[in-house]
Amino acid sequence: MRALRVLAATLILIPVAAAQPQPPRGNSTAQAPRTSPAARTAPAAADELQKAVEEFRVQATRLGLTEGPATAQRRDTKGKSRWHGRLFENLRNDFLDAVPHEVAQRGGSKNILRRNQFGFNVSGPVLIPKLYDGGRATFFTFTYEGMREKIGRSSLRTIATTAERTGDWSATVDSAGAALPIYDPQTTAPNPGYDPGQDVSTSNLEYNRVPFAGNVIPASRLDRAAQSAMALYPTPNSDAGPFFRNNYFVFTPEINSANGIIARVDHTAGERHRIGSGVNFSNGQDGASPLFLNEANPGAPVRSRRNRRAFVEHIFTLSPQRINTFTVDAYSSQLENLPEAGSESVFPAYLFSPYLGMGRSTTVLKNARNQFIVSNGHSIRWKQHRVRLNGRFIREQVNIYAPAYPEGMFRFGAGLTSLPGINNTGHAFASFLLGQAEYAEKSVVLSPSYFRRSRFNFGFADTWEIRKGLVFSVSVGLEVSEPRKEKYDRQSTVSFAALNPANNRPGALIVAGVNGQGRAFQPFVTRGEPSAGLTWNPFGAAKTVVRLGYGRSYSAIPIYSVQWGTQAFNGSPTWVAANPQLQPALTLAQGLPESPRTFPDLRPDSANNTVADLIEPRGIQPTYQSFSLSFERELPGAFLFTLGLGHAGGRNLLLGSGSSNPNAIPLSALEYGVQLNDENFNRSVRPFPQYQRFDVYASWPEGRYQRDACSLRVEKRASSGLALSASYEFSKQMDNYSGPYGIQDYYNRANEKAITAGSNPHAFTVTYSYELPMGPNRLLFPLTDWRRYLVEGWSLSGVTTIVSGEPLALRPQFNNTGRVVDTLHVNVVPGADPHVSSRSPELWFNPAAFAQPADFTLGDASRTHPTLRGPGAQNHDLSVNKRISLSLEKSVEFSMVGLNFVNHANWSDPDTMIGPASAPNVNAGRIIGSRGGRVIQLGLRFSF
């Protein structure tokens, strides 16, 4: 009786009519006649079957089950009991975590951490008392999640020493520990004995320059603006070293918060229509721990984020063989930089690398990215074919206001305080103290940009079962992509087809909608995207599957959230030193002069002498191609074995300005030597001398990559509560662009082909879950009294990942190539083995196998080393859960999630900077410390 009531309530969600006669239920054996067993195996068959059928009918009729569509007419007086959901809280506290190894190694202690993540979810039939009972027809889910976090962030940086701040460089040394001389730029004079036929060296100087007496800049020479700025620049508080480096340890809190909901409603209208709709809403604040507690903070800004999404979906089942799906989806993501706390003014940016600078870029940012998608898919099953037709329209909007340096940016180099042409002399911060900037710019952004673009996708796919055990699938996609437009045509770029009036050479600014130029700078692009696959069960073995796949695809050029390509309307006037070793672009005392341009400036030469925004005119899209072959075999014991081979490649990958430079000086110009330090000469040997260089903003289609991999995966389905999956992959990936430092030869990318930076050839992953066999009905502690609550419901889940090291990218300490080469490679020392016999953090590789290239020469090593790799890494995450059942519907689960729960320390990569023979980097080849630490989160979830 009781069971039937439960059945009734859960099966059709109406109360059982207690007056109805109930069928017998329970221990029927007690009523069974005691006849001989043999006789009992053959009861009156027809009668018993008929009883079963009648019982089914009785249940169906009595419970109101009828064939046909789900309706909203059924009523349940206990409707809310049909709602399910959960309440949860996740807690993190520094009390639970280990001190990260990188912090412990410098004597630090735990950072403060207080984090609460909380929320609830509820789902079930829509129920509006006295108005509407959704029954089976209308279903909702609603989730709220909030997060509050205060976390201390620590950072170890290098800043000017107390003595250096006052101009005293007498104690300053280079990376080899040798004294670093600071020269007085006012004493610069041509060397009458200079021999242009010889390389510049200390014995053949092009310019003479005298060091400051005692290596101290006199107070009278210190720039007043720089001295004023020093009031906002911190003093050293750490001596981690070496050589006064890593002397600023900052520990400041970061405050983060977020609130969000996801709500969804599904409604079934009749048997054939289903309508789904939903909204997502999230507001958050990404905190940032400041590096300075004032307006000169160079750290990241605090950001406000708002995400919204709404969608409607209609699925129409026309027949068992035909289904149509129509979807409308709208998405909006908004981002805003918040002003520096306690500061009303915006500080300019002072950059004097290698020291930590002051101020930052993009102090003001407002960005909204919206996307609207309408799509329709139609699936048809016809004979042995399953055909799917897709159509999709995408409308993208990016509204962005992001002046990079509204108060100006000043960059200081070592050249002005160096002995011209001689490495390891001078310092950028010394140049800053003198107020002599080698480069400056200021952003002038009059209005936001409103970028727009539409795309259309059409697709046809067919899955054809040729015969049993052989399935062929093919698809053809067609993408039509409109180029980026600006709502008010406030776009510009450099066109190589236009002549610049300043020098009558190719390369002039063109503006959307002006002088016959269309609204966009790229054409409509139409691309076909084919793919094909074959699934074969060899020799009819259904548990053995061979899969073969091929695919070719393109990706649209993104609309980035920057005001790139609007230079005629929003410019960045720049000031560049005529020779960064001889004279400054301007001084801090002068400040930034008035911009030589007023905006908008639509003249063809208005971008001259700047870093000009360049939009690739052909609209070439990245192309991807892949092949795959896999062999799957199910083995006895619920094991699944999968062996896979894969090849993937891409070309026309979009690269940024660090990897692409259409205005690069040909490498043959290195023969000009020190002449290249002269800005006018330097510019004269560039393909487009009217521009310093081009900003292609991650959109220049020159990248290529290739990846080959084989993998092995073994899965074990649950057996005695244990499920296990292990996979191993060996791969090799090469490209012509990746890496932390950029490339050397822009004109011959074949020379840049090397192992992909960041790639791990060996990767091993194990995931597992295990329900501990404890408690009633289980192997261990089958207790049935109160102690069962202690022993039952325990489970473990874990993920272990072990990867080999990444290829090392070696770099020379100095790049004296007259800006012909942006990123110089090192030289390989012939005959020297880069590997060491006993690899350890003290010496991971042999730095003597590499050398700093001579001035105005290229390095001959590859961008990343083919065999040298950094240390491997491993990570072990574990979740321990304890479930306590409160009733059949309610339970509480405690969880403890541990990331890196064994508190394993992974070695950092070795120092890869190779200094000159005269002043080698003492840390080259050494690993300085390790990183990582156990992080624990406790969770509590109440499910109902």
Place this chain on the structure above:
Amino acid sequence: MRVPFQAPGEPALKPEEVKITLNGKAARVVRLLAPGSDLFLLLVLDLSGDLTLVDPARQALLKRLAALPGNVRVALMRAQDGLRPALDPGAPRAALTAAIESLATSPRPGLLDSLENAQMLADSIAARAHVRVAALFISDSNVLNYQEDYSNPVVNSSDSGDMSRRFPEGLINEKIRQIKARMRHGESPLYLVHLQYLSDRLNTAYQTGLQELLRSSGGSAEYCRSLADIPNSVDRACDAILQAQYTAEVEMAPGKNGTVDLVVIAEGRTIHSRPRRQFSEKGR
């Protein structure tokens, strides 16, 4: 008490060949319903996705149903939007064929919400008539497509320190445990043919949980790895029900003990059964 177990192979076991012990003591087998005896099959279709998979499953089912012996009754049901009959079990086989062919798919799977109800329905029928009763589910369900949320999607994308989704299978595991707890008194075996093996982490947890659940009911789960595997899997599930599924009715003295240590032994035969069961007067 009804004890379902599987004993593949010929010939069919005789009652005297089966030894059942409850809590270590021999239990009296009141009745043994062996393969070949009457069978009432709840055939539950949970078809929510790819037509490529659905059609071979339909064809395999139709082929198998056409060859069913006369002492088998099939009640066709569908799982979407709650368990519902799609055809009266007394209808002729031709009507059953037509109903299976015309049953449309629906985008939201209903398997998880139907298991318990199907077992309770089967138990009610078995309590009324001395026939073997089993439920066979044909499903292509993906855990991500349920109305109820088991995937725990990211709510605040700006929350970079979120660790709660590192192990995403928590919600589906909880759901499976809830169902398992509610089904622990059930006496009818459930079988599943899942048309598509999915190897992502969440579906692995889902499918593993289903497999455990069905095993604990005395049934089993088959997962298809390719289209060609679908007919074979349907055949294997049907064979397990028709040719290997036994139901023994044993006497059991009423008592308060909640756990029954159940052992089924047949000399020279492989037996698949639930080794332990939950039992209580309250639960019944």
